[in-house]
Amino acid sequence: MDFFYTKDSQFDFGLKSLAAPWYEILPLAREASSMCVVCNSGIATFFEATASRRDFLKYAGSASAFVASSADLNLAQAQSPNGTAEVIFRGGPILTMSEGLPRVDALAIRGERILAIGSVQEVETRRGPDTRIVNLDGRTLLPGLIDPHMHFVFVLFDDWINVGPITTPNNDAVQMKLRDAVHAAKPGDWIRAQQFDPSITQGAHAPTLEELDALAPDSPFFMLESNGHVAYVNTKALEVAGVTRDTPDPPTARFVRGPSGELSGRIEESAAFSPFMRKMPLPSAEEMRTRTRQLFDRAAAVGCTALHDCGIGLFAGTSDLALLKSVMQDKPPVRYRGMLISTAMDGWEKIGIKPGQGDDWFRVDGVKAWSDGSNQAYTGYQRANYLGRDARGTLNYTPDQLTEAIRRAHRVGWQVGVHANGDAAIDTTLAAFEAVLRETPRPDHRHRIEHCSVLHPEQITKMRELGISPSFLIGHVRWWGKAFRDRILGAESARFYDPCASALRGGLRISLHSDWNVTPLEPLRCVEDAVIRTMNEGGDVFFADERIAVEVALRAVTIDAAWQCRMDNIVGSLEPGKYADLALLERDPTAVDPTEIAKIKISETWFAGQRRHAA
Numbered sequence: 179m180d181f182f183y184t185k186d187s188q189f190d191f192g193l194k195s196l197a198a199p200w201y202e203i204l205p206l207a208r209e210a211s212s213m214c215v216v217c218n219s220g221i222a223t224f225f226e227a228t229a230s231r232r233d234f235l236k237y238a239g240s241a242s243a244f245v246a247s248s249a250d251l252n253l254a255q256a257q258s259p260n261g262t263a264e265v266i267f268r269g270g271p272i273l274t275m276s277e278g279l280p281r282v283d284a285l286a287i288r289g290e291r292i293l294a295i296g297s298v299q300e301v302e303t304r305r306g307p308d309t310r311i312v313n314l315d316g317r318t319l320l321p322g323l324i325d326p327h328m329h330f331v332f333v334l335f336d337d338w339i340n341v342g343p344i345t346t347p348n349n350d351a352v353q354m355k356l357r358d359a360v361h362a363a364k365p366g367d368w369i370r371a372q373q374f375d376p377s378i379t380q381g382a383h384a385p386t387l388e389e390l391d392a393l394a395p396d397s398p399f400f401m402l403e404s405n406g407h408v409a410y411v412n413t414k415a416l417e418v419a420g421v422t423r424d425t426p427d428p429p430t431a432r433f434v435r436g437p438s439g440e441l442s443g444r445i446e447e448s449a450a451f452s453p454f455m456r457k458m459p460l461p462s463a464e465e466m467r468t469r470t471r472q473l474f475d476r477a478a479a480v481g482c483t484a485l486h487d488c489g490i491g492l493f494a495g496t497s498d499l500a501l502l503k504s505v506m507q508d509k510p511p512v513r514y515r516g517m518l519i520s521t522a523m524d525g526w527e528k529i530g531i532k533p534g535q536g537d538d539w540f541r542v543d544g545v546k547a548w549s550d551g552s553n554q555a556y557t558g559y560q561r562a563n564y565l566g567r568d569a570r571g572t573l574n575y576t577p578d579q580l581t582e583a584i585r586r587a588h589r590v591g592w593q594v595g596v597h598a599n600g601d602a603a604i605d606t607t608l609a610a611f612e613a614v615l616r617e618t619p620r621p622d623h624r625h626r627i628e629h630c631s632v633l634h635p636e637q638i639t640k641m642r643e644l645g646i647s648p649s650f651l652i653g654h655v656r657w658w659g660k661a662f663r664d665r666i667l668g669a670e671s672a673r674f675y676d677p678c679a680s681a682l683r684g685g686l687r688i689s690l691h692s693d694w695n696v697t698p699l700e701p702l703r704c705v706e707d708a709v710i711r712t713m714n715e716g717g718d719v720f721f722a723d724e725r726i727a728v729e730v731a732l733r734a735v736t737i738d739a740a741w742q743c744r745m746d747n748i749v750g751s752l753e754p755g756k757y758a759d760l761a762l763l764e765r766d767p768t769a770v771d772p773t774e775i776a777k778i779k780i781s782e783t784w785f786a787g788q789r790r791h792a793a
């Protein structure tokens with residue numbers, strides 16, 4: 179394939195200048211790391227600690243090259259090709275996600291684009307002597323699927339033991355994984371685990387120092403909670419890191435102590451993780467690049483042809499652009515879009531990046547801010563107190579600061595996405611958006627609220643009025659639904675959780691996302707979750723009124739997700755002129771039992787007219 183970056187690339191990977199050295203970038207990223215919970219696991223601290231950070235010097239220069247050529251916001255448009263078809267698909271249902279013609283019998287492509295859709299007879303008129311016929315043989319053809327909110331940066335943890343509740347639902351299984359890792363390790367090797375979540379892992383509790391020492395007497399041990407703000411270490415790790423009972427707590431972080439001042443093994447907030455990170459092996463820039471490419475290949479295997487990153491800059495500030503660009507140069511089978519972290523705005527402005535910079539393959543359109551934390555970590559900001567607690571979470575900003583962050587991005591034309599989980603965080607976010615939009619109205623801004631978890635009817639009305647749309651982390655329903663309803667929020671609040679049906683009734687376009695690696699990158703499972711809303715724990719339905727039809731849920735991972743990611747002009751539906759990004763499913767999701775949707779196998783994934791994945 180001879181597509182991207184062959185000519186006129188807006189991501190020239192030259193090393194002409196060193197616009198933003200790491201020692202300037204890191205403080206920005208560090209500031210960001212104190213802001214968020216779910217999305218941002220204090221990642222910058224990990225980067226700061228890596229011995230390989232100097233690798234990034236070689237990437238840093240190209241952040242400025244990113245902006246070297248001028249961006250044209252409307253560069254990307256559907257372009258209808260002419261001539262005969264190279265490939266014609268027929269022989270199975272074709273769901274186009276286009277309003278006018280939702281189901282067709284045949285689709286023709288030429289080059290990177292869709293040439294024609296319609297009846298077999300109509301499309302056959304585009305057949306030439308060299309046209310190849312792909313017999314769907316009953317398989318279903320859909321537009322390539324889109325995950326509108328994920329984070330590449332989590333590849334950092336690829337080689338850590340995953341003890342998360344999705345892969346490891348009970349404590350016995352957690353302990354077994356940890357014991358196996360200790361057995362396999364040589365003395366002195368670090369044992370590292372991620373995604374520990376005592377809020378929903380059956381039988382799990384926060385481990386004591388004694389328990390961790392018994393588990394791993396000879397190896398330093400470090401286990402991160404899924405919320406990213408709490409970790410557990412053993413005595414060996416404390417020794418290696420040089421942390422003793424006399425070590426003062428870092429600012430804004432804690433080495434949690436017992437009643438007589440002794441270390442407990444629990445550490446809180448990213449600054450307390452640094453002494454440990456500095457001593458453990460972490461991936462080089464090259465390794466990060468390899469892992470990111472592998473992530474993109476895995477995305478193609480689940481039918482994705484486009485990903486949208488909601489936190490470019492979390493890993494290495496402006497150098498993230500260069501790292502991603504170098505991955506995109508290898509022609510992965512996905513398009514990449516993203517939002518830049520608002521806390522690094524000085525850095526972005528310094529390199530002169532503009533809204534819409536990039537091309538159809540890799541482009542940045544938005545700026546991302548985090549208004550609150552995570553509901554399961556009790557840091558989402560709620561109107562009412564958490565069940566059994568005299569606390570309702572916190573905002574990461576004052577309302578004025580949040581308004582200013584939105585204003586700064588909005589005024590220069592960025593789309594703005596704000597993470598807001600609690601209903602009070604959504605109140606604050608909407609007030610901030612409203613203030614900014616009243617000062618500076620802008621048509622078609624497509625501002626988003628990310629997760630938008632506890633969403634009340636009057637907030638939906640306000641969103642409609644302001645033109646703001648929600649992207650739901652729908653896996654919350656499956657995995658945390660029961661905990662939210664019965665243990666964390668209570669039914670009074672939980673009934674407003676991920677209210678897909680109400681949002682649609684209220685006139686909003688919605689999308690569904692994984693927030694990878696908070697939940698697995700599985701767009702079809704997101705569809706199933708929105709359609710059936712079955713809770714993993716106990717198997718009941720989580721507020722049945724908010725279930726939506728499968729056809730609508732499919733829009734939320736195709737055309738409506740494309741619209742939210744500002745790429746509906748080139749992908750998201752099967753229409754002549756758009757890119758031939760396609761997912762071939764073994765079965766028709768609109769025809770199977772809804773509990774089977776997530777199990778549908780992806781038979782093939784086509785990207786820009788080429789088959790890039792086959793089961």
Ligand SMILES: [Zn+2]
Binds near residue numbers: 216628
């Ligand atoms: Zn988030």
Ligand SMILES: [Zn+2]
Binds near residue numbers: 328
């Ligand atoms: Zn996120």
